[in-house]
Amino acid sequence: MDPIANINIKKDSSFAMLLEAQRRGYELHYMEMNDLYLINGEARARTRIVNVEQNYDKWYEFGSEQDIALADLNVILMRKDPPFDTEYIYCTYILERAEEKGTLIVNKPQSLRDCNEKLYTAWFSDLTPETLVTAAKHSLRHSGRSTVISS
Template structure:
């Protein structure tokens, strides 16, 4: 049955000649062995998609129509030269079938404005992954608080007194910015830490900026898990990330060691609890982070970890993403046709 579906999708999408746009950070700066956007693009190129490369500054709006400066992109898995631009072209975003919004955080004003431009294209039938409105509405750190029974004790505030009270209660906490990624500016504070004041001042920018605090979970020593949810379906493997010696962060960019693992029953319970809600919100490719039995974050901007998992198991995440794109495009063509 799966082969029949794959054959059908291949035949149908071959006739459509899918045009895929991607908004990402400069492709010249990526590590192709670890970059999830690159892995998705490789699979799209294998499927004969036309790929239109954009950076966030390339997007613009005239009246209520969205446009971009694009470059046709060809890629190859070559560490010396992995991308080639063909012709540069200004296009209406509505001429594309799908756009991947893969710009890394921070979700700053420029990112927010870009979602409005992408939303204009979405209204004309373009599939945007992930849905622009949901990217605006759901902060990756705060989003987890929508599921209070499966998260650690959590405080979001810019008030230093409240943070100190939270620390006195739990004696060992993690504090991090709301717009960070890759483990940047994540601090662990214990009750007698001599740097409490300076950490709180730094994180709240002297009570002018919100941050998030959570009770420390000792299960981090067994790794935190990046779990993928694709179009409401939980992928059965995760990337467990173990902190290096002397660290509390499992993030690979902070020196953590990644190891693919099969999901356990608790992982499935948490992920399946969230999955239908994500799909309903138009969040078709999401990475959630779990430590022990607790949900920590819901990554909706540009989740990573594809390459590490695909190098280990024989189920393709990128194939599932491409199949999702093709099913959604076929559905939209039927509705509009």
């Protein structure tokens, strides 16, 4: 998950999911990508128990810290916004190891890699404006278009 302190609880769906999971009796474990690791092929993480409440001044509180096997969790919500960098990709591989052991990972790690949010629209070209995705600057100059969006 992205840093919990940065969430806007008025509009962030991650917060709504946390509230509902807690209401249903789930123990919430908070972790960021750098908390995940593999040891001898086992996916593990350093987690902190977190309690949430609908209070704009103090909406989360951390409890005890634990080191756990991800396979011991029922569900992991992958709520990290890209950048789609090496750390992000490695994180999906670690989550995939937990998934292989039976933990439900939402969103599916392979899908996070395969369905890049910036490129996935290419599979629906009949529904999108004319689009060119390239790393070659000369292709942009010769595309015949005057609008360029870069990241």
